[in-house]
Amino acid sequence: MDFTKLRVGDKVNLNGTVFTARDKASIFLLENDFQKIRNGIIYHCGPLIKNNKVISAGPTTSARMNQYAPELIKKYNIKAIIGKGGMDEKVLNALKGRAVYFSAVGGAGALYAKKMKVVNVYKKEFGMPEAIWEFEVRDFPVTVTMDSKGNSLYDEIKEMSRRKLNF
Amino acid sequence: MDNSELQIFVISKRFINLCFRPIPVITKQKIIELYSRCATELPEDIARELRKSKDSLIKTILENIAIAKNEKRPICQDTGTPIFYVKKPSTVKESEIRKIIESATSAATKSIPLRPNAVEPLTGKNIGNRPIIHFEEGKKLEIDLLMKGGGSENVSCIYSLPDSELKAERDIDGIKGCVLDAVFKAQGKGCPPYIIGVAVGGTIEEVAHLSKKQLLRKLDDKGKFEKVENELLKKINSLGIGPLGLGGQTTALAVKMAETHRHPATFFVGISFGCWALRRKRWTSQS
Numbered sequence: 001m002d003f004t005k006l007r008v009g010d011k012v013n014l015n016g017t018v019f020t021a022r023d024k025a026s027i028f029l030l031e032n033d034f035q036k037i038r039n040g041i042i043y044h045c046g047p048l049i050k051n052n053k054v055i056s057a058g059p060t061t062s063a064r065m066n067q068y069a070p071e072l073i074k075k076y077n078i079k080a081i082i083g084k085g086g087m088d089e090k091v092l093n094a095l096k097g098r099a100v101y102f103s104a105v106g107g108a109g110a111l112y113a114k115k116m117k118v119v120n121v122y123k124k125e126f127g128m129p130e131a132i133w134e135f136e137v138r139d140f141p142v143t144v145t146m147d148s149k150g151n152s153l154y155d156e157i158k159e160m161s162r163r164k165l166n167f
Numbered sequence: 168m169d170n171s172e173l174q175i176f177v178i179s180k181r182f183i184n185l186c187f188r189p190i191p192v193i194t195k196q197k198i199i200e201l202y203s204r205c206a207t208e209l210p211e212d213i214a215r216e217l218r219k220s221k222d223s224l225i226k227t228i229l230e231n232i233a234i235a236k237n238e239k240r241p242i243c244q245d246t247g248t249p250i251f252y253v254k255k256p257s258t259v260k261e262s263e264i265r266k267i268i269e270s271a272t273s274a275a276t277k278s279i280p281l282r283p284n285a286v287e288p289l290t291g292k293n294i295g296n297r298p299i300i301h302f303e304e305g306k307k308l309e310i311d312l313l314m315k316g317g318g319s320e321n322v323s324c325i326y327s328l329p330d331s332e333l334k335a336e337r338d339i340d341g342i343k344g345c346v347l348d349a350v351f352k353a354q355g356k357g358c359p360p361y362i363i364g365v366a367v368g369g370t371i372e373e374v375a376h377l378s379k380k381q382l383l384r385k386l387d388d389k390g391k392f393e394k395v396e397n398e399l400l401k402k403i404n405s406l407g408i409g410p411l412g413l414g415g416q417t418t419a420l421a422v423k424m425a426e427t428h429r430h431p432a433t434f435f436v437g438i439s440f441g442c443w444a445l446r447r448k449r450w451t452s453q454s
Contacts, residue, residue: 045244046245048244048281055240056235056240056246060245060318061356063356084318084355084411085318085355085411085412086355103411105224105227105228105231105411106358107228107231107442108243109231109240109243109245110234110235110241111227111234113240114234127291127292128282129245129284130293145413153414154355154412157354157355157408157412157413157414158354161354161406162351164405164406164407165351
């Protein structure tokens with residue numbers, strides 16, 4: 001998996017394994033050794049699961065994980081993060097030359113669920129939203145919004161809206 | 168009184184109690200049904216407004232809405248914090264309604280399902296779901312359910328005017344400045360296109376509560392602040408933030424504003440953000 005050639009605006013359909021990791025799981029991954037996630041993809045998602053079936057599973061707000069992402073990317077050689085709302089400059093720097101940030105459509109949980117299967121779950125005691133879920137995804141549509149060359153769509157839009165606000 | 172007389176007395180008392188006991192108009196099953204429809208069906212007024220947008224991401228959103236409705240899947244995995252706004256006649260007991268809602272919440276969490284979203288702040292222990300219930304007196308029983316997502320809750324905020332940093336005074340322009348600043352700071356984090364509730368005046372908890380209650384209003388509901396709401400909406404949609412903050416012309420679908428008396432010393436502006444998947448549903452004794 002090499003996403004480093006992708007640029008902001010590219011649309012991709014993902015196939016393969018992703019691991020969910022949000023607030024609590026991010027801290028766990030930093031404090032422990034969880035080799036399964038090495039070279040993998042992190043999905044910022046707190047899914048809704050029933051009887052091991054994915055019912056609804058769209059992205060959660062990535063900004064909450066800003067403080068953990070740079071170290072996680074380095075520690076586990078993470079190739080991509082999927083989420084919504086984008087991440088900050090430190091994460092953008094950590095992505096440089098090695099990984100990208102994909103945006104999924106927030107709120108579209110029903111649509112994404114149909115493209116996902118539960119493979120495994122770790123740290124279930126964290127609760128359903130916070131556990132580390134291993135999913136197999138098929139034709140999972142995402143857009144590159146932060147690339148490995150230091151480009152961020154969020155920075156562009158923030159600047160534009162700032163200008164319009166002050167005009 | 169001999170035994171038989173006593174028996175008749177007891178039976179007739181039971182009969183009278185039965186006749187005059189307020190009829191339980193809402194049932195656990197009806198609340199579960201309310202949850203189910205609220206979680207899986209986007210209100211038509213919001214869907215209608217989304218369909219008007221020319222931004223390309225809206226196509227994915229509309230596709231998701233259709234899948235959720237047809238397959239009875241929650242629209243979003245974050246089924247939110249359940250907030251109930253109950254209007255009830257004085258003959259109906261609060262404790263009775265509370266009991267029904269609480270037991271329906273546990274059942275709905277398993278059956279629909281709803282995501283367990285109630286976490287003990289410090290231990291992190293997830294205990295399932297905890298409904299928040301607000302009561303007020305009304306002529307008949309009316310229940311509004313708002314399943315409030317966490318992403319849009321995180322960008323909701325309260326300003327205290329005057330605010331020198333924003334150059335916002337205690338006037339309409341000052342209020343507008345707060346709303347625009349909140350939208351700018353939120354960018355795409357709370358899942359735009361947003362529905363924005365604004366409340367001015369009051370104490371802190373009043374503007375928080377009243378601004379959130381504005382999210383219950385139908386998008387075409389017009390109030391005394393219609394002009395300000397429209398001006399704000401136009402300005403917000405000129406910022407270019409767009410659906411999910413990825414650029415576009417539709418950053419908000421509506422702004423709804425209300426006011427309440429303030430203390431001479433205070434001037435709060437409460438801003439409650441609703442994501443595009445604003446899940447609200449009303450139950451009345453007719454529905």
